[in-house]
Amino acid sequence: MDCKTARLLLDFARPEARELEAEEVAELQRHLDHCPDCHSQARSERQLDECLGKAMRQVEVPAGLREQLLARLESARGDWYRQRFAHAVRLSAAAAVILLLCWAGWYWVREHLVAPIDTQRVASAVSEDVLDDPRVRTGRALQALGFETPLSPYLDYSLLVCPPALAELPGYPGRKVPMLVFARNGRTARVYLIREKAIPKNTPIAIGGGSFKAELLPSEGEPYRFLVIHDGDNLHWLRPPELPAL
Numbered sequence: 621m622d623c624k625t626a627r628l629l630l631d632f633a634r635p636e637a638r639e640l641e642a643e644e645v646a647e648l649q650r651h652l653d654h655c656p657d658c659h660s661q662a663r664s665e666r667q668l669d670e671c672l673g674k675a676m677r678q679v680e681v682p683a684g685l686r687e688q689l690l691a692r693l694e695s696a697r698g699d700w701y702r703q704r705f706a707h708a709v710r711l712s713a714a715a716a717v718i719l720l721l722c723w724a725g726w727y728w729v730r731e732h733l734v735a736p737i738d739t740q741r742v743a744s745a746v747s748e749d750v751l752d753d754p755r756v757r758t759g760r761a762l763q764a765l766g767f768e769t770p771l772s773p774y775l776d777y778s779l780l781v782c783p784p785a786l787a788e789l790p791g792y793p794g795r796k797v798p799m800l801v802f803a804r805n806g807r808t809a810r811v812y813l814i815r816e817k818a819i820p821k822n823t824p825i826a827i828g829g830g831s832f833k834a835e836l837l838p839s840e841g842e843p844y845r846f847l848v849i850h851d852g853d854n855l856h857w858l859r860p861p862e863l864p865a866l
């Protein structure tokens with residue numbers, strides 16, 4: 621090892637230093653043993669280190685400094701969390717206020733901007749409607765409700781009490797289907813339009829249930845089946861005059 625390398629390594633070869641490999645330390649030591657110049661430099665550097673170390677160790681660390689530092693860190697961390705939390709709370713509050721404003725706006729519009737109704741117009745529309753053929757009228761009303769289906773030929777549509785309307789299917793809360801109400805000489809029948817797919821294959825055509833009976837009208841593969849609920853002995857009165865008895 622030459623002097624240049626030895627002096628360079630001296631900086632790293634302090635006691636308990638780990639930068640050098642054991643082999644390099646041994647080689648440096650061999651050089652120092654034989655080179656008086658480097659040896660004296662190494663000695664003076666180590667003396668300086670020792671003096672500095674001693675001086676540093678004599679400086680007294682104030683009592684409780686560690687605790688103070690830790691407490692300060694802890695409080696800074698607490699502040700950070702508090703700020704984040706406050707930020708989140710402010711954001712949520714702002715979102716809640718916006719939602720509330722939207723809802724209030726929608727409510728106000730719903731309550732105040734209701735289009736007025738002209739009762740004369742309602743009466744005229746009904747008067748015009750009754751001039752049409754009952755079947756045509758019923759088909760059109762079902763279409764307006766969103767139901768596109770051929771009408772069953774086994775019903776006299778001139779006996780309809782009112783236009784078709786959506787109604788809850790008895791026994792099925794919340795399940796709305798089109799309903800037709802027929803009446804003649806004190807007898808009434810409610811007819812529900814049920815999707816063909818919703819009726820199991822082996823369902824009997826007529827079922828008695830207490831004082832009311834349920835009867836499925838014959839189908840020609842239409843998308844909806846007509847389910848008649850009535851309390852009479854038969855449905856002869858519902859049949860259109862042109863249709864022969866079943």
Ligand SMILES: [Zn+2]
Nearest residue numbers: 623626655658
């Ligand atoms: Zn040397």
